Amino acid sequence: MRTQIYKIENTTEDLAKIREAADIIQSGGLVAFPTETVYGLGADALQPEASKRIYAAKGRPSDNPLIVHISKFEDLIYIAREVPKEAEQLAKAFWPGPLTMIVNKNEKVPYETTGGMDTVAVRMPSHPVALELIRQSGCLIAAPSANTSGRPSPTLAEHVAEDMSGRIPMILDGGEVGIGIESTIIDLTEEIPMILRPGYITEEMLAEVIGQVKMDPGIVASDSTQKPKAPGMKYRHYAPKASLILVDGEQKAVMDKINALTDEMQFQGKKVGIIGTDETIASYHGEIVLSMGAREDEDGIARHLYRILREFDEAEVDVIYSESFATPRIGQAIMNRLLKAAGHQVLVV
Numbered sequence: 001m002r003t004q005i006y007k008i009e010n011t012t013e014d015l016a017k018i019r020e021a022a023d024i025i026q027s028g029g030l031v032a033f034p035t036e037t038v039y040g041l042g043a044d045a046l047q048p049e050a051s052k053r054i055y056a057a058k059g060r061p062s063d064n065p066l067i068v069h070i071s072k073f074e075d076l077i078y079i080a081r082e083v084p085k086e087a088e089q090l091a092k093a094f095w096p097g098p099l100t101m102i103v104n105k106n107e108k109v110p111y112e113t114t115g116g117m118d119t120v121a122v123r124m125p126s127h128p129v130a131l132e133l134i135r136q137s138g139c140l141i142a143a144p145s146a147n148t149s150g151r152p153s154p155t156l157a158e159h160v161a162e163d164m165s166g167r168i169p170m171i172l173d174g175g176e177v178g179i180g181i182e183s184t185i186i187d188l189t190e191e192i193p194m195i196l197r198p199g200y201i202t203e204e205m206l207a208e209v210i211g212q213v214k215m216d217p218g219i220v221a222s223d224s225t226q227k228p229k230a231p232g233m234k235y236r237h238y239a240p241k242a243s244l245i246l247v248d249g250e251q252k253a254v255m256d257k258i259n260a261l262t263d264e265m266q267f268q269g270k271k272v273g274i275i276g277t278d279e280t281i282a283s284y285h286g287e288i289v290l291s292m293g294a295r296e297d298e299d300g301i302a303r304h305l306y307r308i309l310r311e312f313d314e315a316e317v318d319v320i321y322s323e324s325f326a327t328p329r330i331g332q333a334i335m336n337r338l339l340k341a342a343g344h345q346v347l348v349v
C-alpha cells in the first residue's frame with residue numbers, strides 16, 4: 001500500500017486534503033493525524049472492522065483499548081452509559097485539550113474499540129487538524145499513538161512515516177506537535193477519580209476542578225507487584241535497544257557520575273550514549289550526546305523526549321545514561337515515560 005503524505009499548513013486552505021482523509025475514515029480505513037500531544041492513528045471508533053485495522057497496523061495487543069476522539073461534548077453523551085458530573089466540570093476546564101476521561105460505555109461502542117472493556121476512554125483534542133478531521137468525517141475517531149507498538153510515540157510526521165509507511169493509506173503532516181507526551185488519563189468510574197497516566201494536565205490542576213483525585217498505585221510502583229489499571233501502561237513502552245540508566249541527584253554529582261560511568265564503559269570498548277541538557281552536554285564525552293533542551297524549560301523537555309529516544313533507537317550504542325527530569329509541573333509525566341524506557345533502572349547519587 002502506498003502511503004500518501006499531505007502537509008497541512010492551514011485547515012481552511014487545505015480543507016480538500018482533510019476531506020480526502022475524512023473519506024478514508026468513513027470507509028473504515030486508517031489515517032494518521034497530528035494532535036497537540038502526539039500523532040494519532042485514527043479509524044472510525046464505531047466500526048469494529050476499522051478498529052481492528054488499527055491493532056493490525058500497530059502490532060498492538062488486542063486487550064489494549066483505544067481512546068475515542070470527539071469534537072463536541074454531545075459526542076461523549078452519545079457513547080457514555082452515563083456522564084458523571086466530574087466529566088462536565090473537567091470538560092469545561094480542559095477540553096479541547098490533553099485530557100482523556102474514562103467513563104462507562106453504552107452499546108454503541110464496540111468491544112473491538114475498548115479492548116473488551118465496558119468502559120471507554122474519550123478525549124477532545126485541541127489540534128485544529130484533528131478537530132477538522134473528526135468534524136469532516138462525521139465519525140468519532142478511535143486513535144492510539146501512531147507508532148508501532150513498543151516504539152516511542154511520534155511527535156513528527158516523519159516518525160509516523162518511519163513506523164507506518166506502506167501500512168496505512170494516509171498521513172496528515174501538521175509539523176511538530178506542541179506537547180510531545182500523551183494525554184493525562186483520568187478514570188471517572190472509580191469512587192475517587194484516579195489518574196491512570198500522568199500528562200500535561202497535572203494532579204493539582206485536576207484536583208482544583210473536581211476535588212479529591214488519586215494516582216493509580218500501579219504506575220508509581222517501581223516493581224511489577226501492582227498492576228496498572230490502564231492496560232497499555234503495563235507494557236515496557238518506549239524502550240530503546242540499548243539499556244538506559246537514569247542518574248538522579250544534584251546536578252554536579254550527576255555529571256560526575258555519568259562521566260565516571262562513561263570512562264568505565266569506554267575503557268571496556270563500549271559505546272556510550274548520554275541524555276543531558278543544554279547546560280551540561282558540553283561536559284560529557286559519550287559517543288552520542290543529546291540535549292533535552294534548557295533545564296528550566298520543562299515544556300521543551302517534554303516535547304523533545306520521544307524524538308531523542310527515537311534517535312537512540314537508531315544509534316549503535318551499548319548503554320545510555322540519562323540525567324533525570326523531575327521538574328516541578330510536568331516532571332511526573334516526563335519521569336513516568338523515562339522510567340519506563342529505563343525499565344526503572346535508577347542510580348541515585
Ligand code: TXA
Pocket residue numbers: 035037038039040041064065066067100102114117119120121123125143144145146181182183185196229230231232233
Ligand atoms: O495523547 C493521547 O492520548 C494520544 C493521542 C493520539 O490522542 N493517544 C494515546 O493513545 O496515547 P494510546 O493508545 O497510545 O494510549 C491509550 C492508553 C493506553 O494505555 C490504554 O491502555 C489506555 O489509554 N486506555 C484506553 N481505554 C481505556 C479504558 N477503557 N480503561 C483503562 N485504560 C484505557
Ligand code: MG
Pocket residue numbers: 144145153
Ligand atoms: Mg501509545
